[in-house]
Amino acid sequence: MTIKDQIKSILEKAVEATLKNNGERTARARTSEECGSATSERSELTIEYPSDLSHGDYAANIAMKLGKIMQKNPREIAEQIVKNIPKNTLIEKVEIAGPGFINFFISEKALKSEMAKILKEKAKYGKSNEGKKKTVIVEYSSPNIAKPLGVHHLLSTIIGQTLNNILGAVGYKTISINHIGDWGTQFGKLIYAYKKWGKKEVLEKAPINEMLKLYVKFHDEAEKDTKLEDLARKEFKDFEQGDKENRKLWEWFVKESLKDINKTYKKLSGIKFDFTLGESFYEDKMDDVLAEGKKKKIFVEGEEGSYIAKFDDENMSPMVIQKKDGATLYSTRDMTTLKYRIGRWKPEKILYVVDMAQNMYFKQLFETAKRFPWYKNEGFHVSFGRMRMEDMQMSTRKGNIILLDSVLEEAIKRAKKIIEEKSPNLKNKDAVAELVGIGSVKYNILSQNRSTDIVFDWDKMLSLEGNSAPYMQYTYARARSILRKAKSAKKEGKTAENKGEIAEKTSQLLRAIPKFKEQLINSARDYKPNLLSQYLYELAQKFNSFYNSVPVLTAKDPKDRLFRLKLTQSVSQILQNGLALLGVAVVEEM
RNA sequence: GUCCGCGUAGCUCAGCUGGAUAGAGCAAUGCCCUUCUAAGGCAAAGGCCGCAGGUUCAAAUCCUGCCGCGGACACCA
Numbered sequence: 001m002t003i004k005d006q007i008k009s010i011l012e013k014a015v016e017a018t019l020k021n022n023g024e025r026t027a028r029a030r031t032s033e034e035c036g037s038a039t040s041e042r043s044e045l046t047i048e049y050p051s052d053l054s055h056g057d058y059a060a061n062i063a064m065k066l067g068k069i070m071q072k073n074p075r076e077i078a079e080q081i082v083k084n085i086p087k088n089t090l091i092e093k094v095e096i097a098g099p100g101f102i103n104f105f106i107s108e109k110a111l112k113s114e115m116a117k118i119l120k121e122k123a124k125y126g127k128s129n130e131g132k133k134k135t136v137i138v139e140y141s142s143p144n145i146a147k148p149l150g151v152h153h154l155l156s157t158i159i160g161q162t163l164n165n166i167l168g169a170v171g172y173k174t175i176s177i178n179h180i181g182d183w184g185t186q187f188g189k190l191i192y193a194y195k196k197w198g199k200k201e202v203l204e205k206a207p208i209n210e211m212l213k214l215y216v217k218f219h220d221e222a223e224k225d226t227k228l229e230d231l232a233r234k235e236f237k238d239f240e241q242g243d244k245e246n247r248k249l250w251e252w253f254v255k256e257s258l259k260d261i262n263k264t265y266k267k268l269s270g271i272k273f274d275f276t277l278g279e280s281f282y283e284d285k286m287d288d289v290l291a292e293g294k295k296k297k298i299f300v301e302g303e304e305g306s307y308i309a310k311f312d313d314e315n316m317s318p319m320v321i322q323k324k325d326g327a328t329l330y331s332t333r334d335m336t337t338l339k340y341r342i343g344r345w346k347p348e349k350i351l352y353v354v355d356m357a358q359n360m361y362f363k364q365l366f367e368t369a370k371r372f373p374w375y376k377n378e379g380f381h382v383s384f385g386r387m388r389m390e391d392m393q394m395s396t397r398k399g400n401i402i403l404l405d406s407v408l409e410e411a412i413k414r415a416k417k418i419i420e421e422k423s424p425n426l427k428n429k430d431a432v433a434e435l436v437g438i439g440s441v442k443y444n445i446l447s448q449n450r451s452t453d454i455v456f457d458w459d460k461m462l463s464l465e466g467n468s469a470p471y472m473q474y475t476y477a478r479a480r481s482i483l484r485k486a487k488s489a490k491k492e493g494k495t496a497e498n499k500g501e502i503a504e505k506t507s508q509l510l511r512a513i514p515k516f517k518e519q520l521i522n523s524a525r526d527y528k529p530n531l532l533s534q535y536l537y538e539l540a541q542k543f544n545s546f547y548n549s550v551p552v553l554t555a556k557d558p559k560d561r562l563f564r565l566k567l568t569q570s571v572s573q574i575l576q577n578g579l580a581l582l583g584v585a586v587v588e589e590m
Numbered sequence: 591g592u593c594c595g596c597g598u599a600g601c602u603c604a605g606c607u608g609g610a611u612a613g614a615g616c617a618a619u620g621c622c623c624u625u626c627u628a629a630g631g632c633a634a635a636g637g638c639c640g641c642a643g644g645u646u647c648a649a650a651u652c653c654u655g656c657c658g659c660g661g662a663c664a665c666c667a
Contacts, residue, residue, distance in 0.1 A: 099648075144667065331665095331667095359595080361662080455602095547631080
C-alpha cells in the first residue's frame with residue numbers, strides 16, 4: 001500500500017465519522033437525496049500533491065466538496081474531519097488552509113522506513129500488486145514487413161514495450177505480442193513487382209533494400225497505371241488461395257525481413273515479445289469467424305458481393321470484412337486475432353498500441369466485436385500521435401522514410417562525440433555511447449505525452465540536454481560515484497554547513513521518494529509512460545540540487561553522513577529501477 | 591461535409607478525474623568547480639493557457655460556438 005493510499009484510507013474514515021455526526025445533528029438533511037449524494041461525493045475522495053511545498057505532502061479538497069452539499073462552511077467541515085483523524089505514526093501534522101484544503105505532512109519516520117524498504121528490496125522496489133495478477137495482452141511494434149523499420153516504428157515499439165514493463169511492475173500478468181504484418185495486399189504488390197522488375201541475385205544480396213525499392217517502384221508505376229493495383233490484388237488473392245510460386249516468394253520475403261527487423265530490435269535493446277504471431281498465423285482461422293459472423297448476420301452483404309459490418313451511428317462508415325473478390329483484409333485478421341486471444345489467454349484487457357490515425361478503425365473493430373458472444377469489451381486502443389517530417393508525410397510507399405537504424409547510429413555517434421569532449425578519460429566510451437545514445441532516443445519518446453504529434457527533427461530526437469536520458473544517467477552516475485567513494489575514504493568536513501539549506505534540500509529529496517510507487521501506478525492506470533518519466537526527472541532534479549548544496553562524504557556529523565549516504569543510495573536505486581522500466585540503462589560512470 | 595485529436599513562454603513541450611502563486615528544457619542575462627562527476631547547480635527574465643460565451647465557491651482543465659493545425663471517413667494496414 002502506498003503512502004497516498006494510507007492517507008486516503010485514514011481520511012475516508014474521518015470523513016465517514018464526520019458525516020455520521022452531522023447526520024445525527026441535522027436530521028433534516030438525512031431524508032433528502034443530499035445525504036446520498038454526499039456519500040457518493042465522498043467516494044470520489046481524491047488526494048493530490050500540493051503544488052507548493054509549504055502545503056504539505058498530500059492535500060484533500062473533500063471539505064470543499066462537502067461544504068456545498070451540506071450547505072456549511074468548508075473550513076468548519078475540515079476542522080471536524082481533522083478532529084476525527086486519529087493519531088498515527090504516518091502523519092506528522094495536518095493543517096487546514098485556504099478555502100478548506102486539508103494538508104497532510106508525512107512524518108520523517110514514515111519516510112525513513114520507506115527508505116529502508118528501498119535498501120532492502122533493491123531492484124524489486126516499486127513493484128506492487130495493483131494488477132492482482134490479471135492478464136493483459138499488449139500488442140505493439142507490429143511492423144508491416146518486407147520493408148525496413150522506419151523511425152515512426154519507434155513510437156509503438158517503445159511505448160508498447162514500456163507499458164508492458166510498467167504493467168508487469170504493478171502486478172499484471174502481461175503477454176506481449178508482436179503482430180507482424182506479414183499478410184495482405186502489400187505482398188501482392190511486392191510479388192507483382194518482383195516478378196516484373198526484380199532480380200534474384202540483387203534481392204539475395206541486400207534483401208531489405210531491394211524489397212523497399214520494389215515497393216516504392218510499384219507505387220510509382222501504379223500512379224501512372226491504375227491497373228497495377230488490381231494486378232497486385234490478384235497476386236495476393238492467388239497466393240491466399242494456394243498458388244505455390246507466390247507462397248514460396250512470400251516465405252522468402254518474410255524470412256529475410258524478420259532477420260533484418262530482429263537486428264534492429266536487438267540494437268534498440270530491451271524489446272522483447274512473448275509471442276511474435278504474424279497475421280499469417282491466423283490464415284486458417286479466418287473462415288471460422290467469417291462464417292460465425294455471417295450466420296449471426298453481423299456481417300452482411302455489401303456492394304458487389306463484399307461483406308461488411310454496419311453501424312447504427314451514421315457517422316461510422318461500414319467496416320469491410322471480406323473483399324468483393326472473396327479475399328480477406330486486415331479487419332478479417334484482426335477480428336480473428338481478437339477471438340483467438342480471448343479464447344487462448346482469457347485476458348482482462350487487450351491493448352493495441354497503434355497510432356491514432358486508426359482511431360476510427362478500432363472503434364469499428366470493437367463495436368463489431370461487441371456483437372459476438374465471446375467478446376467482453378477486452379479491446380482497448382492505446383493511441384499515440386503521429387510522427388511526421390517537417391515538410392512532408394513519412395510514407396514508405398513514396399520512399400520518404402528515415403530508417404530506424406540510421407537514427408540509432410546517429411544517436412550513438414552524437415553521444416560518442418560528447419563523451420570525447422566531456423570525459424576523454426572514460427574507459428568504455430563506446431559502450432557508454434551506445435547506452436546514452438539509445439537511451440536518449442527512447443527517453444525522448446517516453447517523456448512526451450503520447451497523444452502529442454511528433455515532428456521528426458534530428459536535434460530534437462537526439463537531444464542530450466535538459467530533460468533527457470543523459471541527464472538521468474548522469475545523475476545516477478554522480479550518486480554512484482559518491483557511494484563508491486564512501487567505501488574507501490572517510491573525509492572530514494571542512495567547511496561550515498548551511499543548516500537551513502541542507503535541511504530544506506534533504507527534506508525535499510526525502511519527500512519525493514514515496515511518489516515513485518504512486519506515479520508508477522498512475523502511469524499504468526492511464527497507460528502513460530510520461531507520468532513515470534516526469535517523476536524520475538523531478539527526482540533527478542531534486543537530487544542534483546541536493547548534491548550541489550549538501551555534502552555527503554564530508555558531512556560533519558557521522559550520523560548525517562550515514563543518513564545522506566542512505567538517501568543517495570535510495571535515490572540511485574529508484575532511478576535505476578524507474579529507468580529500467582523505461583528501457584533506459586544506467587551507467588556507473590560517464 | 592461529418593467525426594477524432596491538438597492549440598499553454600521566442601522555440602519544443604509538461605500540467606487537463608476542476609483547487610492554492612500555470613511548470614520544465616532549449617535560446618537569451620548574471621553567478622557557482624582549492625568538498626563527493628560543471629552532461630551539474632543557483633538567480634533573474636520570459637504567459638489575454640487560440641478566441642467568445644457558459645457551468646462553479648474555484649476553469650489551462652468541464653460544456654457550447656467559432657478560428658487555426660493534424661488525422662480518419664468501403665474493399666491499404
